Amino acid sequence: MSVWLTGTRSLGLRDPCQMLVIDAANVIGSRPTGWWRDRPGATRVFTGRVRAAVTAGRLDPPVTIVLEGRARAGADEADVDGLEVVHAPGEGDETIAAIAQANRDVVVVTSDRELAERVRGSDAAVVGPSWLLQKLDD
Numbered sequence: 001m002s003v004w005l006t007g008t009r010s011l012g013l014r015d016p017c018q019m020l021v022i023d024a025a026n027v028i029g030s031r032p033t034g035w036w037r038d039r040p041g042a043t044r045v046f047t048g049r050v051r052a053a054v055t056a057g058r059l060d061p062p063v064t065i066v067l068e069g070r071a072r073a074g075a076d077e078a079d080v081d082g083l084e085v086v087h088a089p090g091e092g093d094e095t096i097a098a099i100a101q102a103n104r105d106v107v108v109v110t111s112d113r114e115l116a117e118r119v120r121g122s123d124a125a126v127v128g129p130s131w132l133l134q135k136l137d138d
Helices: 024-028 039-055 069-074 092-102 113-120 129-137
Strands: 019-023 063-067 078-080 083-087 106-109 125-127
Touching (some): 019 092, 024 063, 024 069, 024 129, 039 063, 039 129, 092 106, 106 129, 113 125
Parallel strands (some): 019 106, 063 083
Protein backbone atom coordinates (compact mmCIF):
# COMPACT_ATOMS: atom_id res chain seq x y z
CA MET A 1 0.00 0.00 0.00
CA SER A 2 1.06 3.59 -0.34
CA VAL A 3 0.22 7.07 0.86
CA TRP A 4 -1.07 9.15 -2.04
CA LEU A 5 -0.06 12.76 -1.69
CA THR A 6 -2.86 14.60 -3.41
CA GLY A 7 -2.73 18.35 -3.28
CA THR A 8 1.06 18.47 -2.99
CA ARG A 9 1.82 19.28 -6.61
CA SER A 10 3.85 22.34 -5.54
CA LEU A 11 6.17 19.95 -3.72
CA GLY A 12 6.63 17.87 -6.83
CA LEU A 13 5.16 14.83 -5.08
CA ARG A 14 2.91 13.02 -7.49
CA ASP A 15 4.00 9.45 -6.97
CA PRO A 16 2.94 7.20 -4.11
CA CYS A 17 5.26 6.95 -1.14
CA GLN A 18 5.81 3.97 1.08
CA MET A 19 5.57 5.45 4.58
CA LEU A 20 3.98 8.43 6.32
CA VAL A 21 5.66 9.43 9.60
CA ILE A 22 3.86 11.88 11.88
CA ASP A 23 5.57 14.20 14.35
CA ALA A 24 2.64 13.99 16.77
CA ALA A 25 3.86 16.68 19.18
CA ASN A 26 4.22 19.13 16.32
CA VAL A 27 0.90 18.32 14.67
CA ILE A 28 -1.12 18.24 17.89
CA GLY A 29 0.53 21.48 18.98
CA SER A 30 -0.30 23.24 15.73
CA ARG A 31 -3.84 24.01 16.86
CA PRO A 32 -4.77 25.73 20.15
CA THR A 33 -7.22 23.08 21.34
CA GLY A 34 -6.13 23.05 24.98
CA TRP A 35 -3.93 20.01 24.37
CA TRP A 36 -1.38 21.31 26.91
CA ARG A 37 -3.83 20.68 29.77
CA ASP A 38 -4.08 16.96 28.98
CA ARG A 39 -1.31 15.70 26.69
CA PRO A 40 -2.25 12.02 27.02
CA GLY A 41 -5.91 12.81 26.29
CA ALA A 42 -5.01 14.92 23.25
CA THR A 43 -2.79 12.09 22.03
CA ARG A 44 -5.57 9.54 22.48
CA VAL A 45 -7.98 11.68 20.44
CA PHE A 46 -5.38 12.40 17.74
CA THR A 47 -4.39 8.74 17.41
CA GLY A 48 -8.07 7.81 17.07
CA ARG A 49 -8.54 10.39 14.33
CA VAL A 50 -5.50 9.09 12.41
CA ARG A 51 -6.71 5.50 12.81
CA ALA A 52 -10.17 6.52 11.50
CA ALA A 53 -8.56 8.22 8.48
CA VAL A 54 -6.56 5.07 7.70
CA THR A 55 -9.66 2.89 8.12
CA ALA A 56 -11.73 5.21 5.90
CA GLY A 57 -9.05 5.23 3.19
CA ARG A 58 -8.16 8.92 3.54
CA LEU A 59 -4.63 7.84 4.49
CA ASP A 60 -3.05 4.73 3.05
CA PRO A 61 -0.88 2.57 5.31
CA PRO A 62 1.73 2.34 6.55
CA VAL A 63 1.37 5.32 8.86
CA THR A 64 3.64 5.83 11.87
CA ILE A 65 2.88 8.20 14.75
CA VAL A 66 5.89 9.12 16.90
CA LEU A 67 5.09 10.10 20.50
CA GLU A 68 7.39 11.67 23.07
CA GLY A 69 7.25 12.74 26.71
CA ARG A 70 3.95 12.66 28.59
CA ALA A 71 2.04 12.11 25.36
CA ARG A 72 3.26 8.49 25.35
CA ALA A 73 0.71 7.74 28.09
CA GLY A 74 -2.09 8.51 25.62
CA ALA A 75 -1.50 5.59 23.25
CA ASP A 76 0.17 2.22 23.65
CA GLU A 77 2.94 1.21 21.29
CA ALA A 78 1.34 -1.01 18.68
CA ASP A 79 1.26 -1.81 14.99
CA VAL A 80 -2.38 -2.52 14.09
CA ASP A 81 -4.23 -2.22 10.78
CA GLY A 82 -1.58 -0.11 9.06
CA LEU A 83 -1.06 2.34 11.94
CA GLU A 84 2.06 2.03 14.06
CA VAL A 85 2.45 4.00 17.28
CA VAL A 86 6.07 4.43 18.34
CA HIS A 87 7.22 5.74 21.73
CA ALA A 88 10.40 7.76 21.30
CA PRO A 89 12.86 6.90 24.09
CA GLY A 90 13.91 10.56 24.21
CA GLU A 91 13.30 13.36 21.74
CA GLY A 92 10.77 12.47 19.06
CA ASP A 93 12.90 14.23 16.44
CA GLU A 94 15.69 11.69 16.92
CA THR A 95 13.30 8.79 16.38
CA ILE A 96 11.70 10.42 13.33
CA ALA A 97 15.11 11.13 11.79
CA ALA A 98 16.17 7.52 12.38
CA ILE A 99 12.99 6.20 10.74
CA ALA A 100 13.52 8.48 7.75
CA GLN A 101 17.11 7.36 7.39
CA ALA A 102 16.27 3.64 7.67
CA ASN A 103 13.43 3.64 5.12
CA ARG A 104 12.88 4.69 1.53
CA ASP A 105 10.05 6.85 0.24
CA VAL A 106 9.23 8.48 3.56
CA VAL A 107 7.03 11.54 3.99
CA VAL A 108 7.31 13.27 7.36
CA VAL A 109 4.50 15.46 8.70
CA THR A 110 6.01 18.35 10.67
CA SER A 111 6.48 22.10 10.65
CA ASP A 112 9.70 21.86 12.66
CA ARG A 113 12.27 23.45 10.34
CA GLU A 114 15.29 21.74 11.88
CA LEU A 115 13.68 18.31 11.71
CA ALA A 116 12.53 18.99 8.15
CA GLU A 117 16.11 19.76 7.09
CA ARG A 118 17.40 16.60 8.82
CA VAL A 119 14.94 14.26 7.16
CA ARG A 120 15.35 15.92 3.75
CA GLY A 121 19.02 15.00 4.14
CA SER A 122 17.81 11.37 4.14
CA ASP A 123 15.78 11.99 0.97
CA ALA A 124 12.49 12.13 2.86
CA ALA A 125 9.78 14.56 1.78
CA VAL A 126 8.08 16.89 4.25
CA VAL A 127 4.51 18.16 4.46
CA GLY A 128 3.05 20.47 7.07
CA PRO A 129 0.46 19.69 9.72
CA SER A 130 -2.33 21.36 7.72
CA TRP A 131 -1.95 18.71 4.99
CA LEU A 132 -2.60 15.95 7.52
CA LEU A 133 -5.28 17.79 9.50
CA GLN A 134 -7.23 18.31 6.29
CA LYS A 135 -7.15 14.54 5.71
CA LEU A 136 -8.39 13.94 9.26
CA ASP A 137 -11.23 16.44 8.93
CA ASP A 138 -12.64 15.00 5.69
